[in-house]
Amino acid sequence: MDLKIADRVAFVAASTSGLGRASAVALAAEGVAVCVTGRSLERCEPVVDEITAAGGRATACVLDVEDPDSVAAALGHCESELGAIDILVLNGPGPKPGLPSQVVAEDVDGAVRRLVSPHVQMINAVLPGMKERGWGRVIGIGSTAVITPSEQLVLSTMGRQALAGYLKALSTEVGKDGITVNMVHPGRIATPRIDQLDADQAERDGVSAQDVRTRFENAIPVKRLGDPAELGATVAFLASVHAGYITGVGIRLDGGVTPVQ
Numbered sequence: 001m002d003l004k005i006a007d008r009v010a011f012v013a014a015s016t017s018g019l020g021r022a023s024a025v026a027l028a029a030e031g032v033a034v035c036v037t038g039r040s041l042e043r044c045e046p047v048v049d050e051i052t053a054a055g056g057r058a059t060a061c062v063l064d065v066e067d068p069d070s071v072a073a074a075l076g077h078c079e080s081e082l083g084a085i086d087i088l089v090l091n092g093p094g095p096k097p098g099l100p101s102q103v104v105a106e107d108v109d110g111a112v113r114r115l116v117s118p119h120v121q122m123i124n125a126v127l128p129g130m131k132e133r134g135w136g137r138v139i140g141i142g143s144t145a146v147i148t149p150s151e152q153l154v155l156s157t158m159g160r161q162a163l164a165g166y167l168k169a170l171s172t173e174v175g176k177d178g179i180t181v182n183m184v185h186p187g188r189i190a191t192p193r194i195d196q197l198d199a200d201q202a203e204r205d206g207v208s209a210q211d212v213r214t215r216f217e218n219a220i221p222v223k224r225l226g227d228p229a230e231l232g233a234t235v236a237f238l239a240s241v242h243a244g245y246i247t248g249v250g251i252r253l254d255g256g257v258t259p260v261q
Helices: 018-029 041-053 067-081 103-117 117-133 153-178 192-205 208-220 228-238
Strands: 009-011 033-038 058-062 087-090 135-140 177-186 250-253
Touching: 009 018, 009 067, 018 033, 018 041, 018 135, 018 228, 033 067, 041 058, 058 067, 058 177, 067 153, 087 117, 087 208, 103 117, 103 153, 103 192, 103 208, 117 135, 117 153, 135 153, 135 192, 135 228, 192 208, 228 250
Parallel strands: 009 033, 009 087, 033 058, 087 135, 135 177, 177 250
Antiparallel strands: none
């Protein structure tokens, strides 16, 4: 299927590994010019090399989502190198694990700084241009914890639920401008983040990381973890012309494990 987004420009936050990288690569495969972002150029360059080796177009820039000046500079770099941003993929590292009873106010502030504030800043920066051109895609990478809160990842749950509420409200405001706003909610996808969470859980339970992985896989109806490329393909479709009538929704990519609400 031709997604009809060749020559569009995408800014993908936190795209040096995991779900952000998969999103950047999938968009580039559709002919989208992609700005790859991460905490260092050294981490960005392998992704840019992968995209350009496949015939795509990409640039790299440093992005610290908790630093507003860094966010502004990265957006400016993208537009100066590639052009006006048509597709904005919101992504970022999750806060530390922890139980609800362990949360303190400073932790909540940190979750907002990481998962909400920078994404609002990015949207505010690109929205005027999208409105002027009458076309835009905003896609947030969330979590199934938005649907079913996670006891062990309460800070991630809080931050991502706040972002989900904001994006849903935004979708109703900008739909008339040709801009769609959606989220994808991954469950357990085979990324370094999940590897670390499994290792942490194994240490708490006194078992091996493989034991933890097997336990989670057995609980998933499809009996496996997701492939990052599957999420990347979903992001690319939501960015496509064909998805122009899809807005204000959260799509689960979890192998069927999350109860429907």
